[in-house]
Amino acid sequence: xxxxPDWLSFRRYAAFTxxxxxxxxxxxxxxxxxxxxxxxxxxxPLCDGGVLPQxxxxxxxxxxxxxxxxxxxxxxxxxxxxxxxxxxVSTRGRYAATLATVLTxxxxxxxAITVTxxxxxxxxxxxxxxxxxxxxxxxxxxxxxxxxILAYDGRFSRDALSRSRLAVGVGLVGLLLAWVFARIDxxxxxxxxxxxxxxxxxxSAFAGLLAATRWLxxxxxLVPRVATGAAGVLLFVGMLLGRDLVVYSAGVRFVNWLVFAxxxxxxxGAAWVLRGVxxxxxEPVYGSTDD
Ligand code: HEM
Numbered sequence: 219x220x221x222x223p224d225w226l227s228f229r230r231y232a233a234f235t236x237x238x239x240x241x242x243x244x245x246x247x248x249x250x251x252x253x254x255x256x257x258x259x260x261x262x263p264l265c266d267g268g269v270l271p272q273x274x275x276x277x278x279x280x281x282x283x284x285x286x287x288x289x290x291x292x293x294x295x296x297x298x299x300x301x302x303x304x305x306x307v308s309t310r311g312r313y314a315a316t317l318a319t320v321l322t323x324x325x326x327x328x329x330a331i332t333v334t335x336x337x338x339x340x341x342x343x344x345x346x347x348x349x350x351x352x353x354x355x356x357x358x359x360x361x362x363x364x365x366x367i368l369a370y371d372g373r374f375s376r377d378a379l380s381r382s383r384l385a386v387g388v389g390l391v392g393l394l395l396a397w398v399f400a401r402i403d404x405x406x407x408x409x410x411x412x413x414x415x416x417x418x419x420x421x422s423a424f425a426g427l428l429a430a431t432r433w434l435x436x437x438x439x440l441v442p443r444v445a446t447g448a449a450g451v452l453l454f455v456g457m458l459l460g461r462d463l464v465v466y467s468a469g470v471r472f473v474n475w476l477v478f479a480x481x482x483x484x485x486x487g488a489a490w491v492l493r494g495v496x497x498x499x500x501e502p503v504y505g506s507t508d509d
Contacts, residue, residue, distance in 0.1 A: 228299055228307055229369035232315070235296050236362035238289040240421045243355050244414040245282045250348070251410035254278040260337050262330045279333075286329065290322045293358070296365060311368040318361040325354045349463050356421075356457070363425040367432050378436035379497045385430035386446060386492060390485045392423025393453065397482070401460055402475045413460070420457050424450055427485065434488075439495060442488035449488070452481040 249255055257275035258265035263283075266272040271280040297319040300312040307315075328351040334342035374381060399416035401408050408416075427450035434443035459466075459474040 228296075228303055229366060229373065231292075231299060232296055232311075232362065232366040232369050235289070235292040236359065236366050236425070238285075238292055239355075239359045239362050240418060242282070242285050242289045243359060243421060244418045245285055246351070246355060247417045248410050248414040249279050249282045251413040252278055255332060256334075256343055258333065260334045262333045262336065283329070286326065290326070293319050293322050293362070296362070300365070308368050308371065311365050314361045314365040314368065318358050318365065321354050321358050321361070325351065325358060328354060345463055348461070352458075352461055352463075356454070359421055360424070360428070363428055367429050377497055378433050379492070379495060382430050382433045382437065382439075382442075383489070383492050385426045385433060386442070386485060386489045388426030389423050389430055389446065389449065390482070390489055392419050392426055393449070393478070393482050393485055395419040396423060396453075396456075397478060400456070400474075400478065401466065402471060402478060416460060417457065420453060420460075424453050424457075427453065430488070437495070437498070439491070442491045445484040445488040445491075449481040449484040452477050452484070456481065 252275065254275035257273065257279045258271060259267065259276075261267070265280045265283075266276050271277040293315075296315040297312075300307045300315040304312070328347060331339055331342040331347050332351055334340060376384070396416055396419045397403060399406055399408075399412045399419065401416075406412050406416075427446045430446040431443055431450060434446065456474060456477045459470065459477065464470055
């Protein structure tokens with residue numbers, strides 16, 4: 219069987235696909251925030267009576283769908299590769315990629331319901347459908363991130379401590395950047411570009427916290443591991459509060475603020491604890507070039 223170019227490994231392919239999904243979610247958020255959700259004359263899979271959009275709002279929605287189609291093909295490719303390359307991809311990695319693939323057509327159906335299935339479902343453009351579309355999109359991204367993290371197992375050029383510190387750093391910087399664009403920031407107007415940026419950095423921070431939580435399991439460090447896991451959960455809640463699923467009252471804003479403050483404090487605490495941990499010199503470090 220032809221192996222393809224040396225640089226093309228499953229782990230890089232999975233990481234690229236997770237990046238495509240992150241971009242797709244930001245595009246979806248931008249679509250919703252600009253009010254372009256019902257552009258394309260509420261049609262699906264056509265747009266404005268044809269294949270191509272006829273206005274700027276239609277283009278925004280159409281581009282989200284186009285990106286979704288390309289990303290969907292990549293996600294399917296990840297599952298196929300995971301099963302064909304059984305020897306190199308772990309069982310959990312295979313199932314995570316497969317679940318992401320199963321969720322993708324469901325997500326397209328939620329998208330189609332969002333645009334009311336050409337007017338056949340007048341109540342399709344509603345908060346529960348938006349919530350389902352957001353949650354499924356987030357789950358696809360989380361599964362692809364997890365697939366990528368698993369695919370890197372045993373192929374690292376850094377020890378577990380350095381990797382964990384790096385991942386916690388990504389989580390912390392991502393959380394602080396997310397704060398700048400977040401709904402709770404009085405300086406942010408939470409405009410469409412700010413909303414898209416908020417989700418892009420929040421999802422990057424989430425992937426960092428997920429990686430940290432996994433890699434800290436290789437060290438005997440329970441406290442920072444629990445902290446990064448809890449920070450990931452809080453960040454997810456913060457992202458949910460960034461959508462219009464509940465009325466954003468002053469009380470909700472305060473809860474949102476608390477959630478973010480707790481996530482930052484937990485991640486900073488984990489970084490602080492890891493500063494004092496000594497590296498395990500007996501741990502083997504693998505090269506990153508073999509696949
Ligand atoms: C893997 C595929 C997809 C992902 C990950 C995805 C993700 C998202 C996300 C995260 C949002 C923002 C939801 C929110 O406001 O909280 C969104 C919005 C939207 N998506 Fe998708 N999407 C996908 C496929 C599709 C497809 C195939 C359609 C087809 C019509 C679609 C139509 C829409 C529409 C119309 C909105 C705007 C909803 C609004 O105005 O509130 N999506 N998408």
